[in-house]
Amino acid sequence: MIEEGGRLLPTLFFQGLFPFLPKIVVNMGAVPYICNGADVMAPGVVRVEGDFNKGTTLLINDERFDKCLAIGIALVDQHAVNTLVHGKVAKNLHYVGDKLWKLLKRKFDTI
Numbered sequence: 001m002i003e004e005g006g007r008l009l010p011t012l013f014f015q016g017l018f019p020f021l022p023k024i025v026v027n028m029g030a031v032p033y034i035c036n037g038a039d040v041m042a043p044g045v046v047r048v049e050g051d052f053n054k055g056t057t058l059l060i061n062d063e064r065f066d067k068c069l070a071i072g073i074a075l076v077d078q079h080a081v082n083t084l085v086h087g088k089v090a091k092n093l094h095y096v097g098d099k100l101w102k103l104l105k106r107k108f109d110t111i
Contacts, residue, residue: 005025005084007057009057009071009094010057010071011094011100011101011104012068012070012071012080012094012095012096012101012104013101013105013108015068017075018068018098018108020050021050021052021057021058021059022048022051022052022056022058022059022074022078022087023049023058023059023061023068024040024045024048024058024059024060024061024072024081024088024090025045025046025047025048025049025061025062025063025066026040026044026045026046026060026061026062026063026069027044027046027063028063028064029044030044031062031069032058032091033069033070033071034060034070034092035069035095035096035097036095036097037073037092037095037098038092038094038109039064039088039090039091040070040072040086040089040090040092041058041086041087041088041089042081042086042087042089043085043086044065044086045081045089046047048078048081048102050078051078052078053074053077053078054071054074054075054076054077055073055074056074057071057072057073057083058071058072058073058074058090059072060069060072060090060092062096069095069096070090070092070093070094070095070096071077071088071093071094071095072090072091072093073090073091073093073104074090075088075089075090075091076089099108
């Protein structure tokens, strides 16, 4: 778990919580941007799974393998995501390849 702005969030290594979180699935064109820390933009969203409101912690997954690329915070509710054609829909807080991910990967690879 990580602390961000007074709230606890799961890391990409804490997958036990994943089945309980809503998710945004992005197209493969969005993957390199998400994995470099970009926020989720409406044109990259393929679908949403689960109910969420603005401010909800959610998973950001790729469409091909359904792997979690990032943990984010919804900037709009799930109904708005389906109607937006541009703009940000989720803030990227922790992603594959960031400093925390690299630190945790090293730690878990040595166990």
